[in-house]
Amino acid sequence: MTPAAQYLITHSFWRHNYDVSTTNKTHLFHVANSSFTPGKPDLTFHRTSDSNGPIVGVCKFRHFSSDCEIGLGDPERPNKMDWEYLHKRGFTKRIYWFHMQLDDGTKQTFTWKRTHSLGSGYENHKLVEETSQTVVAVFSSGGIFSKTTGYLDIYLNLGPRFYLMALISGIALIEKGRRAKQTTAVSGAAAGGGAAGSCC
Template sequence: MASAKQPNAESSKSHDHASEAASVDTQLSAPGDLGPDDGHRIFNVYSTTSFTNYRISQSDDKATLYYVRASTFTPGKPEITFHVGERGGPVVGIANFLKFSSQSKIGLGDPAEPLKMVWEDLKKESKDHSKYRFETTVDDARRGFLWKRTRSIGVEGSVPNKFSESNFKLVDEQTGELLGIYSTNGIKSIKKQGKFQLNKNYGPEFDLMFLLTGMTLLERLQRRKHARGGGGGGGGGG
């Protein structure tokens, strides 16, 4: 069973400096620079009929790539489960929300085969939930990545809603390179929630990690909104 390694003090300091340098959207890339290439892909996120689960498809394929089940009041079940294709398809990833914590455990694989699971941590890096960090292995090396809230860069150069909490960018922690984006669809559609854009092709495991951590952020954000509105929320923590 694999788990994320924590960086030493010196690397943490260098990571902090890189993170600060990448905090301004315009330092990363102008919207017009996000043109298509071999790694540029768009993933659409839709709510199901019940508005509790989701379907993810690639923009060039109407078929469901992942069915995302979100569980709130089901003890013993992950809060997020990724099925290949439709509901009931093979499980390839999960997210467990730790109780009384903003941390999530991200699991790649099927919990039915625990010895094959690869576990990573998705941790909050800011008090206002605007920055989260995870590590994963890319090209046989451990690397850190940051999901950061954005108000100026949208999918495919669009301008996001500046008042929304649901727009995020993914950056390489060390280099500050912009790797991906999520933009909410706002009120444009009842079922279409938003779009992910991934600018790099690091392989299928990274694709899954990108989508799984992104959906974890969005689901936790929805639960915080419900809790603020007095609608409960479940799932534990921020």
């Protein structure tokens, strides 16, 4: 199937920030990544090549929860913001879903799931429309040692708001997974160091 839209997602050194472009390298968004600034969104999408341009969307990771708040629009114009929620289903599997109103006025539920049969990377996700079980997008991960985070292929033209929601929620899943792995690695290193110290 020919995608209706394709995005290339790359990351900067140590994956602090992301950039989104078309597959022919036309730059679309710069994604500022913030883990430690209180009150600042975890991911802020700018329609420029840096963090100084207009904001088109944000994502906030909820503390003490696996859910995310996703804002479509600029927080400086709260009356124009649309807030959607990315919810985790269950405790063990990485399955996330959101319910949103599309540009045509209909409301639909979409679910991100891991997939081994679709995509071209080592860790891929598919976005499924729940009522019809139609695969509407696939996020293919990039190489482990590559600056390419992945590719997002969207197969149905459901409007600009859906494109942006799919993009923000897809990058949010990748970033949440990256942070979880980083936390596990730091905890493991600390535990190993403590065990080594106790032997001396």
